[in-house]
Amino acid sequence: MKPYSKLSKEELEKLKQELQGRFDKIKAQGLKFDMSRGKPSKAQLDLSKGLMDVLPGDADMTSSDGADCRNYGVLDGIAEARKLLADMSEVPERNILIYGNSSLNVMFDTVSRAMTHGIMGNTPWCRLKKVKFLCPVPGYDRHFAITESFGIEMINIPLLETGPDMDMVEKLVHEDEAVKGIWCVPKYANPTGISYSDDTVRRFARLKPAAKDFRIFWDNAYSIHHLYDDKRDVILELLNECIKEGNPDMVFKFISTSKVSFPGSGIAALAASRANLEDAKHYMQFQTIGHDKLNQLRHVRYFKDMQGMYNQMRRHADIIRPKFEKVEEVLEREIGGLGIGTWTKPLGGYFISFDSMEGCAKAIVAKAKEAGLVMTSAGATYPYGKDPRDTNIRIAPTFPTIEELSQATEIFVLSVKLVSIEKLLSK
Amino acid sequence: MKPYSKLSKEELEKLKQELQGRFDKIKAQGLKFDMSRGKPSKAQLDLSKGLMDVLPGDADMTSSDGADCRNYGVLDGIAEARKLLADMSEVPERNILIYGNSSLNVMFDTVSRAMTHGIMGNTPWCRLKKVKFLCPVPGYDRHFAITESFGIEMINIPLLETGPDMDMVEKLVHEDEAVKGIWCVPKYANPTGISYSDDTVRRFARLKPAAKDFRIFWDNAYSIHHLYDDKRDVILELLNECIKEGNPDMVFKFISTSKVSFPGSGIAALAASRANLEDAKHYMQFQTIGHDKLNQLRHVRYFKDMQGMYNQMRRHADIIRPKFEKVEEVLEREIGGLGIGTWTKPLGGYFISFDSMEGCAKAIVAKAKEAGLVMTSAGATYPYGKDPRDTNIRIAPTFPTIEELSQATEIFVLSVKLVSIEKLLSK
Numbered sequence: 001m002k003p004y005s006k007l008s009k010e011e012l013e014k015l016k017q018e019l020q021g022r023f024d025k026i027k028a029q030g031l032k033f034d035m036s037r038g039k040p041s042k043a044q045l046d047l048s049k050g051l052m053d054v055l056p057g058d059a060d061m062t063s064s065d066g067a068d069c070r071n072y073g074v075l076d077g078i079a080e081a082r083k084l085l086a087d088m089s090e091v092p093e094r095n096i097l098i099y100g101n102s103s104l105n106v107m108f109d110t111v112s113r114a115m116t117h118g119i120m121g122n123t124p125w126c127r128l129k130k131v132k133f134l135c136p137v138p139g140y141d142r143h144f145a146i147t148e149s150f151g152i153e154m155i156n157i158p159l160l161e162t163g164p165d166m167d168m169v170e171k172l173v174h175e176d177e178a179v180k181g182i183w184c185v186p187k188y189a190n191p192t193g194i195s196y197s198d199d200t201v202r203r204f205a206r207l208k209p210a211a212k213d214f215r216i217f218w219d220n221a222y223s224i225h226h227l228y229d230d231k232r233d234v235i236l237e238l239l240n241e242c243i244k245e246g247n248p249d250m251v252f253k254f255i256s257t258s259k260v261s262f263p264g265s266g267i268a269a270l271a272a273s274r275a276n277l278e279d280a281k282h283y284m285q286f287q288t289i290g291h292d293k294l295n296q297l298r299h300v301r302y303f304k305d306m307q308g309m310y311n312q313m314r315r316h317a318d319i320i321r322p323k324f325e326k327v328e329e330v331l332e333r334e335i336g337g338l339g340i341g342t343w344t345k346p347l348g349g350y351f352i353s354f355d356s357m358e359g360c361a362k363a364i365v366a367k368a369k370e371a372g373l374v375m376t377s378a379g380a381t382y383p384y385g386k387d388p389r390d391t392n393i394r395i396a397p398t399f400p401t402i403e404e405l406s407q408a409t410e411i412f413v414l415s416v417k418l419v420s421i422e423k424l425l426s427k
Numbered sequence: 428m429k430p431y432s433k434l435s436k437e438e439l440e441k442l443k444q445e446l447q448g449r450f451d452k453i454k455a456q457g458l459k460f461d462m463s464r465g466k467p468s469k470a471q472l473d474l475s476k477g478l479m480d481v482l483p484g485d486a487d488m489t490s491s492d493g494a495d496c497r498n499y500g501v502l503d504g505i506a507e508a509r510k511l512l513a514d515m516s517e518v519p520e521r522n523i524l525i526y527g528n529s530s531l532n533v534m535f536d537t538v539s540r541a542m543t544h545g546i547m548g549n550t551p552w553c554r555l556k557k558v559k560f561l562c563p564v565p566g567y568d569r570h571f572a573i574t575e576s577f578g579i580e581m582i583n584i585p586l587l588e589t590g591p592d593m594d595m596v597e598k599l600v601h602e603d604e605a606v607k608g609i610w611c612v613p614k615y616a617n618p619t620g621i622s623y624s625d626d627t628v629r630r631f632a633r634l635k636p637a638a639k640d641f642r643i644f645w646d647n648a649y650s651i652h653h654l655y656d657d658k659r660d661v662i663l664e665l666l667n668e669c670i671k672e673g674n675p676d677m678v679f680k681f682i683s684t685s686k687v688s689f690p691g692s693g694i695a696a697l698a699a700s701r702a703n704l705e706d707a708k709h710y711m712q713f714q715t716i717g718h719d720k721l722n723q724l725r726h727v728r729y730f731k732d733m734q735g736m737y738n739q740m741r742r743h744a745d746i747i748r749p750k751f752e753k754v755e756e757v758l759e760r761e762i763g764g765l766g767i768g769t770w771t772k773p774l775g776g777y778f779i780s781f782d783s784m785e786g787c788a789k790a791i792v793a794k795a796k797e798a799g800l801v802m803t804s805a806g807a808t809y810p811y812g813k814d815p816r817d818t819n820i821r822i823a824p825t826f827p828t829i830e831e832l833s834q835a836t837e838i839f840v841l842s843v844k845l846v847s848i849e850k851l852l853s854k
Contacts, residue, residue, distance in 0.1 A: 039498055039499050057477055058476065068472065069692075070472040070690075070691075070692065071466055072690040100528065105714055108715070126543060146714075149710070263716070264716065265719045265722065286576040287531070288529050289531060290529075291528065292527075
């Protein structure tokens with residue numbers, strides 16, 4: 001099929017009429033689909049059923065380091081949970097601190113702590129005139145929401161195929177003492193699905209920040225979340241690279257089992273240098289007597305080790321791979337070659353990132369909503385919700401069933417086509 | 428027996444020698460006891476075994492409001508958990524917000540939020556020159572640790588038999604805009620075990636604070652933690668009293684199931700006016716996608732309702748009542764009438780509060796430690812760890828077995844006697 005830009009005004013008008021007819025018919029069916037968030041489906045949740053059965057009331061609830069997991073204490077997490085999440089984070093046990101049920105909460109707390117107490121003896125950020133964060137874009141809306149809520153100024157950094165534009169990162173981090181952090185999803189990035197190249201990771205590790213309390217906020221949310229058995233991205237482990245470069249304290253790594261076991265009922269951790277962890281623990285001791293150790297024990301009894309996690313992730317992949325492929329198939333079939341959109345084909349993670357013609361994303365999301373399809377708000381993948389070119393749309397294919405997904409993607413492509421034609425006609 | 432103050436120097440010296448001999452014999456046994464923290468014993472933890480069995484993998488994990496508790500979402504907590512903890516807090520469901528595994532964490536977050544974001548549109552405390560909290564003393568060390576860690580100035584308020592000295596509270600709250608909060612444990616107070624009188628609660632509700640964002644931090648940690656069936660303290664419900672007085676926004680109530688089910692693996696809540704809860708939720712939405720709903724569901728399935736909780740608390744009481752009575756019996760037998768200490772006989776809660784002769788508490792705790800008994804640090808019940816008269820010692824009788832407790836209390840009374848004699852001899 002010809003690219004839309006090669007069609008005459010008349011051809012576009014005719015096509016528009018036909019597509020609008022199809023759109024109205026679907027709309028009349030009153031359907032409801034949700035592709036807005038990276039949520040596991042029911043079938044994925046069922047995979048972890050067994051988690052609920054490994055810790056019956058008469059089980060031994062003693063951790064390997066001798067704690068009764070039903071009682072107060074053990075601020076850093078029980079030994080076997082530290083080991084499991086250290087393995088998952090690819091760091092030694094001494095570099096891990098277990099938190100509660102969500103890595104987002106760990107990130108929030110880490111920023112909050114920097115605001116009120118400062119990092120490793122540095123001035124609390126709330127006492128500084130200006131604090132800035134670098135935000136590779138498109139990126140994760142909840143990261144940006146945290147920094148925005150604390151009044152931290154966010155600077156867009158283009159996310160390339162290899163990771164953030166490191167020339168820009170280096171310049172800003174080296175020259176501006178107000179730059180205190182950068183949000184990174186280094187593997188199967190939310191939403192583009194790209195993974196950082198070795199060169200990018202090494203350049204991160206070699207940063208010489210103007211601010212002593214600059215930290216890389218490394219949210220490795222999709223570290224083992226591959227879609228395929230024999231195709232996968234591999235990234236360099238950043239903490240070790242930082243140690244090699246004499247920058248052991250420059251990184252906070254965040255990880256959780258949210259999309260391995262149950263979102264909201266998993267366990268999360270912070271991986272960092274001992275100096276950073278001691279600093280975090282000093283603060284945490286005022287915050288809590290300890291996180292939920294029974295849930296830590298439950299996870300270890302269920303998964304046992306990384307092999308247990310890998311097996312679980314293969315079962316997840318078997319469920320979600322066909323969904324990604326279905327969306328990609330419909331996109332390719334319906335708008336391939338039309339010149340009205342491009343999209344990513346990630347090897348893992350939870351999202352497909354779609355780029356429309358300039359100035360069309362908001363209208364496409366609104367159009368899809370008319371026919372009952374909820375997408376992530378256009379702009380959400382940028383700080384302050386402002387996509388400067390209004391092109392990026394995040395597609396989350398995991399929650400709907402394949403059948404729903406097929407219909408939902410039809411609504412989506414119809415919306416893309418209609419909005420693109422409007423755009424071309426208005427030129 | 429004669430009060431020590433009536434003994435001659437010679438009698439004291441002789442007594443000292445005899446007591447020191449007994450002390451040395453016990454010390455030589457190399458015993459280890461811990462009466463430092465309000466921790467449930469193993470027998471108490473066993474009471475909640477069944478909690479681990481009510482939510483097997485094949486159970487229906489859908490909340491009454493239709494959420495799959497295994498997935499993301501439901502920021503305020505599932506409906507049935509809101510209902511249960513609203514009942515426990517004696518407020519309507521609309522006034523409850525469920526949090527994670529610990530009410531201490533809710534309190535910390537509440538102070539942290541006030542620091543960085545401000546309360547209901549007021550200036551964030553971190554931008555103010557001075558923030559002060561009133562601290563009824565003796566009180567809970569972890570409360571004081573939170574405010575100290577945020578650099579908040581703490582002012583001691585004497586805790587009377589009826590609650591905090593309300594004349595002093597009123598004066599400070601009415602006159603000083605820097606006074607932003609007061610820490611309260613209104614029922615079976617930590618450590619004295621007293622409960623606030625109706626008049627005290629009403630005077631709290633009628634406060635007219637100079638600061639618009641003054642809040643009463645009402646930690647109702649022992650709301651249903653009675654020791655006896657037919658003797659119990661009852662306190663007025665503060666949120667309703669505040670509403671009656673036109674001060675609906677003045678109170679944050681904190682509650683948890685930590686000492687009902689499992690400490691560290693329970694559920695916690697904030698009870699407050701809708702305006703306060705909306706303010707808290709606005710912040711919480713950046714912090715987390717939701718707390719552990721499976722644990723919320725587990726608690727509701729297990730306890731069902733308040734009657735279920737009451738029954739559980741009676742079983743707790745059956746275990747800990749004899750421990751309180753054992754400590755009280757040894758104290759009475761060994762130092763009753765000696766004029767070297769007084770202690771409380773609470774009807775609930777987790778502590779017995781002991782007051783030594785002036786200037787003896789630190790020495791008594793140190794002495795007990797020599798013989799293997801760990802007590803809460805003397806001074807811990809005061810802000811900054813400074814007990815101005817050095818008299819208060821918190822006794823936590825729940826964790827040891829009755830046999831251990833008997834020996835531990837013997838060590839304690841020997842320590843009290845020896846230190847008191849030293850004190851009298853040095854005069």
